[in-house]
Amino acid sequence: xxxxxxxxxxxxxxxxxxxxxxxxxxxxxxxxxxxxxxxxxxxxxxxxxxxxxxxxxxxxxxxxxxxxxxxxxxxxxxxxxxxxxxxxxxxxxxxxxxxxxxxxxxxxxxxxxxxxxxxxxxxxxxxxxxxxxxxxxxxxxxxxxxxxxxxxxxxxxxxxxxxxxxxxxxxxxxxxxxxxxxxxxxxxxxxxxxxxxxxxxxxxxxxxxxxxxxxxxxxxxxxxxxxxxxxxxxxxxxxxxxxxxxxxxxxxxxxxxxxxxxxxxxxxxxxxxxxxxxxxxxxxxxxxxxxxxxxxxxxxxxxxxxxxxxxxxxxxxxxxxxxxxxxxxxxxxxxxxxxxxxxxxxxxxxxxxxxxxxxxxxxxxxxxxxxxxxxxxxxxxxxxxxxxxxxxxxxxxxxxxxxxxxxxxxxxxxxxxxxxxxxxxxxxxxxxxxxxxxxxxxxxxxxxxxxxxxxxxxxxxxxxxxxxxxxxxxxxxxxxxxxxxxxxxxxxxxxxxxxxxxxxxxxxxxxxxxxxxxxxxxxxxxxxxxxxxxxxxxxxxxxxxxxxxxxxxxxxxxxxxxxxxxxxxxxxxxxxxxxxxxxxxxxxxxxxxxxxxxxxxxxxxxxxxxxxxxxxxxxxxxxxxxxxxxxxxxxxxxxxxxxxxxxxxxxxxxxxxxxxxxxxxxxxxxxxxxxxxxxxxxxxxxxxxxxxxxxxxxxxxxxxxxxxxxxxxxxxxxxxxxxxxxxxxxxxxx
Numbered sequence: 001x002x003x004x005x006x007x008x009x010x011x012x013x014x015x016x017x018x019x020x021x022x023x024x025x026x027x028x029x030x031x032x033x034x035x036x037x038x039x040x041x042x043x044x045x046x047x048x049x050x051x052x053x054x055x056x057x058x059x060x061x062x063x064x065x066x067x068x069x070x071x072x073x074x075x076x077x078x079x080x081x082x083x084x085x086x087x088x089x090x091x092x093x094x095x096x097x098x099x100x101x102x103x104x105x106x107x108x109x110x111x112x113x114x115x116x117x118x119x120x121x122x123x124x125x126x127x128x129x130x131x132x133x134x135x136x137x138x139x140x141x142x143x144x145x146x147x148x149x150x151x152x153x154x155x156x157x158x159x160x161x162x163x164x165x166x167x168x169x170x171x172x173x174x175x176x177x178x179x180x181x182x183x184x185x186x187x188x189x190x191x192x193x194x195x196x197x198x199x200x201x202x203x204x205x206x207x208x209x210x211x212x213x214x215x216x217x218x219x220x221x222x223x224x225x226x227x228x229x230x231x232x233x234x235x236x237x238x239x240x241x242x243x244x245x246x247x248x249x250x251x252x253x254x255x256x257x258x259x260x261x262x263x264x265x266x267x268x269x270x271x272x273x274x275x276x277x278x279x280x281x282x283x284x285x286x287x288x289x290x291x292x293x294x295x296x297x298x299x300x301x302x303x304x305x306x307x308x309x310x311x312x313x314x315x316x317x318x319x320x321x322x323x324x325x326x327x328x329x330x331x332x333x334x335x336x337x338x339x340x341x342x343x344x345x346x347x348x349x350x351x352x353x354x355x356x357x358x359x360x361x362x363x364x365x366x367x368x369x370x371x372x373x374x375x376x377x378x379x380x381x382x383x384x385x386x387x388x389x390x391x392x393x394x395x396x397x398x399x400x401x402x403x404x405x406x407x408x409x410x411x412x413x414x415x416x417x418x419x420x421x422x423x424x425x426x427x428x429x430x431x432x433x434x435x436x437x438x439x440x441x442x443x444x445x446x447x448x449x450x451x452x453x454x455x456x457x458x459x460x461x462x463x464x465x466x467x468x469x470x471x472x473x474x475x476x477x478x479x480x481x482x483x484x485x486x487x488x489x490x491x492x493x494x495x496x497x498x499x500x501x502x503x504x505x506x507x508x509x510x511x512x513x514x515x516x517x518x519x520x521x522x523x524x525x526x527x528x529x530x531x532x533x534x535x536x537x538x539x540x541x542x543x544x545x546x547x548x549x550x551x552x553x554x555x556x557x558x559x560x561x562x563x564x565x566x567x568x569x570x571x572x573x574x575x576x577x578x579x580x581x582x583x584x585x586x587x588x589x590x591x592x593x594x595x596x597x598x599x600x601x602x603x604x605x606x607x608x609x610x611x612x613x614x615x616x617x618x619x620x621x622x623x624x625x626x627x628x629x630x631x632x633x634x635x636x637x638x639x640x641x642x643x644x645x646x647x648x649x650x651x652x653x654x655x656x657x658x659x660x661x662x663x664x665x666x667x668x669x670x671x672x673x674x675x676x677x678x679x680x681x682x683x684x685x686x687x688x689x690x691x692x693x694x695x696x697x698x699x700x701x702x703x704x705x706x707x708x709x710x711x712x713x714x715x716x717x718x719x720x721x722x723x724x725x726x727x728x729x730x731x732x733x734x
Contacts, residue, residue: 119171470506
């Protein structure tokens with residue numbers, strides 16, 4: 001796995017041009033290419049102007065004022081001795097001015113093509129501001145919702161994350177990286193960052209190498225295979241060695257096994273922070289260890305700039321290593337067309353039809369968790385008054401989610417705005433937020449909110465988290481609704497009216513104590529610029545919900561991490577051997593409660609499983625047929641089919657999911673692994689036979705020798721609408 005393709009003629013010429021330019025550079029100019037400085041928000045201080053003109057800067061981060069970017073590039077190209085252009089970097093995570101749902105929400109769409117289209121829009125807008133390097137995608141596996149950065153992730157599954165990460169790379173970089181509206185992707189954070197202890201950002205991670213290679217590395221490799229030209233190591237340490245100086249990751253796996261030749265960029269001050277980790281005595285040592293491990297460019301801190309000259313003079317870092325670092329940067333600049341007259345494209349306002357990917361992404365990301373008595377969709381003809389309640393019904397900023405430095409809130413259409421527009425001439429909308437913001441604990445606004453619910457025919461309550469509660473460094477130990485939102489919901493549901501809850505959040509929340517209160521629950525994540533139209537169309541049945549959970553939902557905070565691809569253990573939990581805490585008799589014998597793998601107070605099942613999501617229709621699966629029940633390890637694929645039927649009354653989309661269980665392996669294997677998925681739209685009553693071809697190589701796993709292996713043995717194949725799918729057939733790998 002990971003064999004590099006034969007270089008093309010274009011790549012060969014690019015390498016030759018880079019080496020030719022390298023041969024003209026002084027030591028100071030070489031080191032200058034390794035320096036990524038922070039911008040000055042539309043200004044160019046004299047010291048920055050001087051440094052660029054002297055060739056001591058390779059790139060500028062966080063400068064998005066177009067005229068300023070143009071001047072920075074002019075200085076680099078016209079005033080520096082060799083005229084080497086700058087990389088202009090920015091965190092373009094899930095949009096630029098127009099914002100798509102947070103990545104975790106995009107993953108709930110299970111639609112990589114749609115995510116690619118949203119990334120393409122983001123690249124166009126960012127490039128118009130002069131950005132040519134996006135710090136995205138983030139493909140860390142997120143299995144602990146306490147970790148704030150699950151909002152930036154594509155969830156808990158390696159296959160889902162791999163497909164979405166590759167889609168973002170393709171969207172950002174376009175068909176040709178040298179085109180003016182393409183930006184280089186930087187895949188992050190290599191690797192295992194999402195496994196930080198306690199769900200605390202920046203904390204240490206302990207990941208066995210089998211798990212590292214099986215779970216955490218595949219999404220990175222998928223992104224590099226999609227053409228990503230840069231990569232960022234994690235802030236944290238992996239098994240005792242910080243990623244910024246981790247030679248296993250950066251040399252053996254990335255360079256040697258995968259043949260990666262792009263830029264390895266440190267995270268913000270991560271080289272200097274090797275001192276804080278306690279693995280380097282000072283910044284000089286930090287510069288040496290990061291450079292020798294494989295970091296090419298340093299973000300913000302100046303350890304390379306300050307100490308590489310002395311390290312090279314002392315023979316502690318060979319000049320050949322410096323040349324490798326510089327060449328990786330020059331090659332990417334050549335790929336971007338920066339030496340060939342590439343200019344910032346003029347900003348052209350997006351047309352309404354060009355915004356459709358944002359709308360559809362918001363629409364398909366929403367997951368229907370509950371719908372008692374077909375409360376949804378709302379029926380206009382039965383509505384005279386609709387109460388819109390909750391702190392997040394009309395928050396143009398909060399609906400955008402985390403990492404939206406450039407998001408334009410004037411472009412946001414809030415749910416309240418969309419509902420009021422739709423209500424004109426049809427029904428009245430009463431708006432009472434009840435709480436000023438998601439963490440508000442004041443009860444002052446609740447009487448008005450309760451009265452609005454009593455007066456209305458139906459109630460929609462917008463609850464969840466403000467954007468600031470998720471993202472980098474925003475981790476939570478308590479996953480319940482913050483503030484007094486639970487009390488607000490209790491009072492509103494006491495009105496006796498049909499209550500629909502829409503939750504906007506950056507992570508899975510622990511909803512066990514509130515899930516029984518409302519009649520229906522839509523989980524919308526942070527849906528982005530067009531949250532309002534998407535939620536309006538779902539609430540009124542113009543579209544049917546089709547999102548599926550990209551992360552397992554815990555019952556309570558103490559149950560995490562909880563994820564579907566767990567190991568069976570020697571004592572797997574089951575209904576037969578589990579006694580809930582409240583049912584344990586006083587004085588019970590120790591083993592009488594069932595000695596299996598579970599929590600007494602949370603059980604052994606999640607509140608909602610990975611892949612779960614309801615619709616306004618219903619679907620049935622049957623007739624799972626395998627072309628053959630035995631496949632050789634030399635076979636190309638396992639071919640099978642299943643019949644999917646829309647058994648409901650409305651046209652709707654279903655995400656068909658394929659899981660495999662390897663029953664016996666030389667190392668313990670997950671109880672299920674996602675192997676494929678497909679979105680299918682069916683009319684009411686329509687059925688369709690779906691054909692799948694699962695490559696046999698996808699059944700490989702990492703063995704005790706840390707190599708990928710295909711082992712003979714029996715497997716189970718599951719197909720259905722979630723990871724709890726029951727339709728099963730068996731096959732044997734010979």
